Amino acid sequence: MQELTNDYLEEAIEDSRPYAANGDVNMNIPEYDETIKDHLGVSIITTNGECYAAGDTTQYVPMQSTSKIIGLMVALQDFGKDRVFQTVGMEPMGDFFNSISQLESYDTSKPFNPMINAGAIAVAALIKGKDVETRFERYMNFLRKITNHDQLEISEEVYKSEKANGARNRSLAYFMQSTGTLVTNVEEALDLYYRMNSVMMRCEDFARVGLFLAKGDYNPESDERLIPAHHLRTVKAIIMSSGMYNSSGHYAVEAGFPCKSGVSGSIIGTIPGNMGVGIVGPAIDEKGNSTAGGALIKKLSQDLELNMFGLENTDGR
Numbered sequence: 001m002q003e004l005t006n007d008y009l010e011e012a013i014e015d016s017r018p019y020a021a022n023g024d025v026n027m028n029i030p031e032y033d034e035t036i037k038d039h040l041g042v043s044i045i046t047t048n049g050e051c052y053a054a055g056d057t058t059q060y061v062p063m064q065s066t067s068k069i070i071g072l073m074v075a076l077q078d079f080g081k082d083r084v085f086q087t088v089g090m091e092p093m094g095d096f097f098n099s100i101s102q103l104e105s106y107d108t109s110k111p112f113n114p115m116i117n118a119g120a121i122a123v124a125a126l127i128k129g130k131d132v133e134t135r136f137e138r139y140m141n142f143l144r145k146i147t148n149h150d151q152l153e154i155s156e157e158v159y160k161s162e163k164a165n166g167a168r169n170r171s172l173a174y175f176m177q178s179t180g181t182l183v184t185n186v187e188e189a190l191d192l193y194y195r196m197n198s199v200m201m202r203c204e205d206f207a208r209v210g211l212f213l214a215k216g217d218y219n220p221e222s223d224e225r226l227i228p229a230h231h232l233r234t235v236k237a238i239i240m241s242s243g244m245y246n247s248s249g250h251y252a253v254e255a256g257f258p259c260k261s262g263v264s265g266s267i268i269g270t271i272p273g274n275m276g277v278g279i280v281g282p283a284i285d286e287k288g289n290s291t292a293g294g295a296l297i298k299k300l301s302q303d304l305e306l307n308m309f310g311l312e313n314t315d316g317r
């Protein structure tokens with residue numbers, strides 16, 4: 001097995017970087033342009049506290065869909081599993097992440113899962129608080145604690161852009177209002193969703209979210225218990241089956257550990273009991289996953305033997 005070192009990660013980055021050519025940068029994100037297309041960075045933090053990093057690790061990018069993990073954790077704390085999954089399903093979906101048709105075609109009462117846009121908006125609608133500011137502050141407090149980074153902030157530019165380009169998400173939300181899935185204020189749920197998407201993080205922050213999921217339910221810096229452990233199990237299972245949009249099955253096979261991507265090219269990976277992985281590689285494929293980041297995830301899985309379903313060379317021969 002390959003030893004995990006910074007030199008190895010540098011090599012893995014250079015092996016994976018050419019895959020950026022197969023993707024495109026999401027130009028709806030302010031500050032994104034062609035010059036960052038082949039940026040690629042990785043941070044890995046082990047449950048023993050060892051930190052490794054390589055590549056372009058200083059770039060702050062919007063959380064985008066990686067925020068769906070955090071929103072789900074906050075809603076699970078607020079309402080528990082049974083109530084949350086009355087509102088949103090837990091099944092993978094083969095359609096694109098912002099699909100409208102699935103809401104009408106399959107089950108008008110709830111979206112497939114919390115990792116697609118409709119599901120995440122429905123989850124955001126659940127998060128407790130007297131107004132959007134309070135609800136978002138609760139989200140940020142939790143995020144700052146699990147990343148041990150109290151400077152994390154929203155980008156107003158990204159937030160404005162999310163709002164300006166939010167027609168599709170508004171359609172999803174109002175459709176869900178019409179079916180009774182969204183029973184709280186629709187515009188507030190959308191506003192919270194846009195804010196959650198717009199929080200800026202770098203590789204290390206993404207890795208710390210993965211580490212929190214891998215390690216457990218306590219604040220990394222204190223003994224404060226942040227969330228019951230069984231909720232983390234639920235979240236990891238949902239990420240495993242639905243975290244990489246409609247390529248989730250592919251990543252379950254090829255990486256074999258839970259990963260969640262965002263259209264900023266961010267990826268959070270979590271290897272239970274072992275490590276958290278944070279990747280930023282802005283060029284994404286048509287499904288929304290970082291092309292170089294996806295190649296890197298698969299390489300790390302193979303070289304570091306991270307596939308939880310067994311290793312390639314242990315096929316029982």
Ligand code: GLU
Nearest residue numbers: 064065097197262263264
């Ligand atoms: N912010 C975009 C949206 O809500 C993309 C989210 C994502 O999949 O990363 O449609």
